[in-house]
Amino acid sequence: MDYIQNIINPAYVRGFSLQKLVSRCVELLSCIFMKEILRYLAGIAGPSGYGSNATAEEVTVDCSCLLPSHLTAVITGATSGIGAETARVLAKRGVRIVIAARNLRKAAEVKDKILQESPNAKILVLEIDLSSFTSIRRFCPEFLSLGLPLNILINNAGVFSQKLEFSEEKIEMTFATNYLGHYLLTEMLLEKMIETASQSGIEGRIIEVSSVIHRWVKRDSFSFNKIINPKIYNGTRAYAQSKLANVLHVKEMARQLKARNARVTINAVHPGIVKTGIVRAHKGFITGKIHIPCTSLLPSY
Numbered sequence: 001m002d003y004i005q006n007i008i009n010p011a012y013v014r015g016f017s018l019q020k021l022v023s024r025c026v027e028l029l030s031c032i033f034m035k036e037i038l039r040y041l042a043g044i045a046g047p048s049g050y051g052s053n054a055t056a057e058e059v060t061v062d063c064s065c066l067l068p069s070h071l072t073a074v075i076t077g078a079t080s081g082i083g084a085e086t087a088r089v090l091a092k093r094g095v096r097i098v099i100a101a102r103n104l105r106k107a108a109e110v111k112d113k114i115l116q117e118s119p120n121a122k123i124l125v126l127e128i129d130l131s132s133f134t135s136i137r138r139f140c141p142e143f144l145s146l147g148l149p150l151n152i153l154i155n156n157a158g159v160f161s162q163k164l165e166f167s168e169e170k171i172e173m174t175f176a177t178n179y180l181g182h183y184l185l186t187e188m189l190l191e192k193m194i195e196t197a198s199q200s201g202i203e204g205r206i207i208e209v210s211s212v213i214h215r216w217v218k219r220d221s222f223s224f225n226k227i228i229n230p231k232i233y234n235g236t237r238a239y240a241q242s243k244l245a246n247v248l249h250v251k252e253m254a255r256q257l258k259a260r261n262a263r264v265t266i267n268a269v270h271p272g273i274v275k276t277g278i279v280r281a282h283k284g285f286i287t288g289k290i291h292i293p294c295t296s297l298l299p300s301y
Contacts, residue, residue, distance in 0.1 A: 056089040068202050072096040072148050074189070076130060076182070077157025079106035082209070082271060086154060088114050091121040095152070100128040100139060100185075102157075130157050130181030131167040140188040149196040153189060155182040156209045158242075162235040164228070172227050174235070178242035182208065183249055190264075197263035204264035206253070210246040212270045217244045 045051040050059055073090055077083040078099045091097045091114050101107035107125045114121050126142060129135040143150075159177045167176035186206060197204040217240045227238040250268040257264050 056085055057092070060089055060093055067093055067095070068200075069094065070096070070149065071151045071202070072098065073152035073154060074098045074100055074143065074150060075154045075156060076100045076128065076185070079103055079110055083154075083156040084110050086156065087123075088117070090152075091123060092118045096122040096124070096148070098124045098126060098143065098148075100126055100143075100157075102127070102129045128185075130185070131159070131173055131177040132181075133169055133184060136181060136184050136188065140185070143189070144192060149200065150189060150192045150204070151196055151200070151202060152205045152207070153186065153193060154207045154209070155186065155246075156207075157182075158209065160235060160239050164230045164233040172224075172238060174238040175224075175227065175242045175245070178239070179245040179249065182246070186249075186253070193264050194260075194262045201263075204262075206264065206266040208246050208250045208266065208268045210250070210268040210270060211240075211243040213240045213243055217241050 045054075071094070073095050075083055075087050075090075075097060078087040078097075079101045087097045087099060087110060097114070099107045099110060104125060104127055111123045111125055114123055124146075126139055127135070128139040157177065159174055161173050165173040167173055169176065171180065193204040193206070196202075213236075217237075222241055222244065226232055226234070227241060247268045250266050253266045257266060
């Protein structure tokens with residue numbers, strides 16, 4: 001602490017060369033960064049009152065009594081990990097859950113587990129493959145035909161591939177699933193969300209599960225050519241680019257919603273360091289030792 005105070009003390013840095021001052025600033029930022037990492041790993045609560053050790057139930061218990069009744073949430077990728085935990089806890093708090101899943105068997109198992117804990121929970125399972133535009137265009141009319149409101153959309157599903165693969169539309173699989181699929185899904189359900197918010201008076205929520213790994217993509221290194229070239233394909237780069245695209249989509253969508261005065265908000269979220277299915281599939285030094293920070297709203301794809 002004394003070292004940090006010295007760095008920011010004008011008397012201490014007076015007479016420093018520009019290079020030395022920059023070096024000291026980098027040291028200061030490194031100290032602050034390491035301090036935040038240690039706080040995170042130790043589970044020390046932040047301004048919200050919660051830390052990395054807080055559970056989804058703990059976070060929602062204080063506001064559960066404030067939740068309006070008859071909310072409906074569509075959650076993609078809710079067959080395991082973060083998505084399944086999100087579905088479980090929201091269902092426990094009285095939210096009707098629509099599990100949008102590619103694997104209907106796994107989705108049914110998640111539904112059964114939720115009902116065992118919360119027998120009165122309302123759970124629907126609908127099929128969707130986020131890598132397939134055809135599947136998304138089939139899912140949306142199917143959901144809309146149910147006549148349900150749509151208050152919450154959680155775009156959580158995602159893939160990580162260590163080898164180059166393509167969707168049925170011949171698009172690189174990671175980008176097709178993580179970004180384009182959720183983009184199309186959001187576009188097709190947006191008017192329903194705006195309508196629900198207007199009729200109910202309850203502000204709608206769109207949550208895009210991104211990742212801090214999006215920062216690994218520099219301004220001059222976002223390249224589609226690199227993610228479709230089998231000779232230089234890098235799964236981590238492709239994943240990072242898809243997550244940056246998520247963040248950029250959220251920023252633009254937020255601007256458009258504000259311009260329309262729509263009672264719907266959209267946010268990108270990095271939920272922390274979680275050992276998800278994606279991480280377990282990504283065998284490497286970083287992911288094997290400290291778990292890459294690449295994952296929903298509550299504590300896998």
